Structure formats: structure tokens, C-alpha cells
Amino acid sequence: MGLQAIFFYLFAFVAVASAFMVISAKNPVHSVLFLILVFFNAAGLFLLTGAEFLAMILLVVYIGAVAVLFLFVVMMLDIDFAELRSGVLQYAPVGVLIGLIVAAELIVVIGGSVLTPQASQAITMPIPNPAQRTNTAALGDVLYTNYVYFFQIAGMVLLVAMIGAIVLTLRHRQHIKRQDISRQVARTPATAVDVVKVKSGQGL
């Protein structure tokens, strides 16, 4: 267990420290880079608990896609750093409130499992032994059987959100040249080239 504990404290410490840096860094791009470090360490913590599939999905989805977009938006915005910092204390009470709620929830969950350890054995779909059924397969077993409708509905919600975003931002500009590949391919010398006999000294 020694090695696991060392890695747990390493990941946890770096995650907490860089989470602090996210809110205290002066440059917003640095904040996003620290946020990526937090995600990375969270993936490490997932790995330690044996949730390898979740760890990899966290890497692919959050770091590989969401954080890239974050980084882009932050890089493209013309941000006045001083102005951005001025209102920080104004939002502090809201932050403290959210922090308190999350802490209370965590305490309820952890306290519940400490007080009644048998509760975790009574869950309807227990986690199969990782040695027999891999993480990925175990998740698929549940997701595509009992929860298949919820899974499909979640997909539909995302699809609607995607179409909505496209509809809101799509602008069809009239006067730009577009490439029509089928038209280009359909062109033949007969339709594209006009051969003219030019008499010398006269021109066209």
C-alpha cells in the first residue's frame, strides 16, 4: 500500500495546489493551464482507485477537448487583467457558499459510509471484481442494458444542444466564392475552354 499512498498524496497535493493557482494566477491563460494540471491529477486519482476507464475518458473529454476550447476562448479574448482582478472580493461570498455546500455533501456521503459500512454492500448493481470483468466492460454492461433509454436521451439532449449552437451562429454570407467540387469535376475541355482563331494584325 505504501507506493499507492505516496502517489495518492502526490496527485492530491498537486491537484489542490494547482486548483489554488487556478484562482490566484494573474494571467488567465496560466489559470487554464493550471486547470489542465488539476484534471490530469484527478485522472491520476481515478487510476489509483482502479477506475481506469473514467481516468482515460477524463483525459480525452476534459483535457483533450473541453480545456482546448477553454484555452482558445481565453487566448482570443482581449482581457484587461487589472479590471478582471478588481471585482474578485465581490464574488467571494458566493464562492464560499458553493464551497460550503460541496463540503457538506462530501461529509454526508463519507460520514454515511463510515457510520453504516454495510450500506455499500446493499447497492443494486455491485461493482464486479476488476480481475474478472474489466472496468470498460462493466460500465457497458450497466449503461447499455438498464440505462439504455437514459443514455439515448442524454445523447439526444447533446445533439439538440449542438444543433442549437450551430443554428444560432450560422450566417450564410452571399457574396463569397464557394468551392463546388462536383461542378469542378464535371468540367470538360469542351465546356471550359473556348478556342478562338485570331487573325494576325486584327485581334478579337
Add this chain to the structure above:
Amino acid sequence: MDTFFSTYAWPAIVMIGQSLLLLVCLLVFIAYILLADRKIWAAVQLRRGPNVVGPFGLFQSFADLLKFVFKEPIIPAGANKGVFLLAPLVSVTLALATWAVIPFNTNWVIANINVGLLYVFAISSLEVYGIIMSGWASNSKYAFLGALRSAAQMVSYEVSIGFVIVTVLLCVGSLNLSDIVYAQSTGLGTMLGMPSSFLDWHFIPLFPMFIVFFISGLAETNRPPFDLPEAESELVAGYMVEYSSAPYMMLMLGEYAAILLICSLTTILFLGGWLPPVDFWLINWVPGIIWFILKVGLIFFGYAMVKAFVPRYRYDQLMRLGWKVFLPLSLVMVIITAFVLKLTGWA
């Protein structure tokens, strides 16, 4: 103390030793792949390529290495120094970290993890950070434009790579890279009653996906004809404009390590990894690693030839190919593969 040594210290030493061995072999291989790239490019253009350092120019890459290391690194005054120096490190570390799960032969793999393919996919999707960070930190318009282009490009082509991976997964039923190779020892050929041969590999039943993966791999690693992030005729060198000496070398190293990784991934997913092409005693006697290297070399030869004779895509053409051609094609192939596997009961 004795148990400490046997449970922690010895496995750690073994792991570090394996990793170092892999790294050294990989770096030497990259040096020669770089040379091969330049030689093939030169041969297509009827030039000789690097031929001065060592016999046939064989030591050219090492001479380049020394040159890069001994030059003075220049950091632009307006650059964000920390991120500027971190970017090449990120790019090279991520590109090399992926190799931990690549199996080169039976049990020749440092980390034989269950989600190996997802790990490779995840880490290669992170390689965009090296480019974005270097582009932004350089504080230069060329570099930033290059970074913008590369991010859009890599994110677009990851989608089709993801679907290609899903089709292979459907056929294999495992995310473990070694299992994917083992699954290719039986297939079309053995179904027809032949001994296991190259007919069993995935590239025959999944041929369209093989092509999509090859081309998406070109785009994912910013190789020509999709080298828009570093288009030298428009952006000088794109995100690498402001880099010099060792940091530049690291960006370059990261790029070639990523290319080699995509080549090996193609080999594992479609060309049967280390499996010999035909079941014949003389061919079976050749070690698997040789077959692996030969296949990787074959794919890389394709990459080098594409670089030599395909003109660069325009940006809108690149996006069109990714979103309007490859995405629907791979999506349809996922559905067809799933249906065929379900109806015939091969899965």
C-alpha cells in the same frame, strides 16, 4: 529491508531500465526515420539528400543533434518565458509517454494495461497542447496563427480517428493493444480454411477504415499535405517560428515521435502488429520485433512518399475532408461493422 527491496526497489529498477532501453532505441530509431524521410524526399525530387556526414549520410541526424544542442537558445523579449520553455517539454514528454503501452512483440510492452488504446488516444489528443502553448507563448502572429490552425485540425481529425478505433474495437472486443494483435491471428483467411496469414489482418475487412486512419494520421501529426500549422510558404514555420536550438529540437523530436507512434498504431490496429505475414517455418523463425519494425517502416514510407508528392491542402478543403467526408464515412462504417458482427455472430 529485504521485502522492501523485493516489492518496491527491484520492480522499480526493472521498470526504469525497460523504459530507458525503450527510450534509447526509440530515439535512435527516430534519428534514422528522420534521415529516411529526408532521403526519400530527396530521391523523389532526384536529389541526393544528406550524404556528407558518415557513410551515405548515416550520421546526419546525430550531427544535427549536436548542432542544435550547442546553439544559443533565443527567447523573444515579448514571449511568456515559462510557457515558452514548457511547450517543447510538454510536446516531447507526451509523445514519448505514449510508447509505454505499445507492444512490440509477445509480452514486449512496459505497461500492458486494459485501456491501452484509450490511453494512446487520450495522450495523442493532448499533443495539441504543445502546439497551442508554443504558439501563444511566442507572442508572434505567425506562431499564433499556426497554433489556431493546428488546434482546429487536430480536434477535427480526432473525431474520425475515434470512430476508426471504435470499428476495430467492435471486431476485437478489447481495448488492450496486445489483445488487438492476437485477435488478428484469426480472421478472414482462417475462415476460408487457410493457416493464419496476412489475410487475417484487419486491413482487408476494414479497408476503408485503414485508409481513413492513414489520412487522419497524417492530419493528426501535422504531416504534409496537412502541414498547415507550419506551412512554410505562408506562416514561415508556424508555431515553431520563434524557437531555436534545443527547444526547437524538442518540438521536432515530439513531432517525429508522434508520427512514429501513429505508424505503430496503424501496424497494431490493421497490420497485425508483430505477427508474421505467412505461416512458414523460415518466416516464423524471424523474431516478431523485426516484423513490427518492417511494418512500421512500410507505413512510414507511405507517409514520406505522401510528403514528397502531394501538394498542401487549403484550409477549407482540410475541414471539408474531415467533417463532411471522413466523419460520415466512419460513422456509417461503425454501424455497418456492428450490424455485420451482430448478424453473423462473429463478435
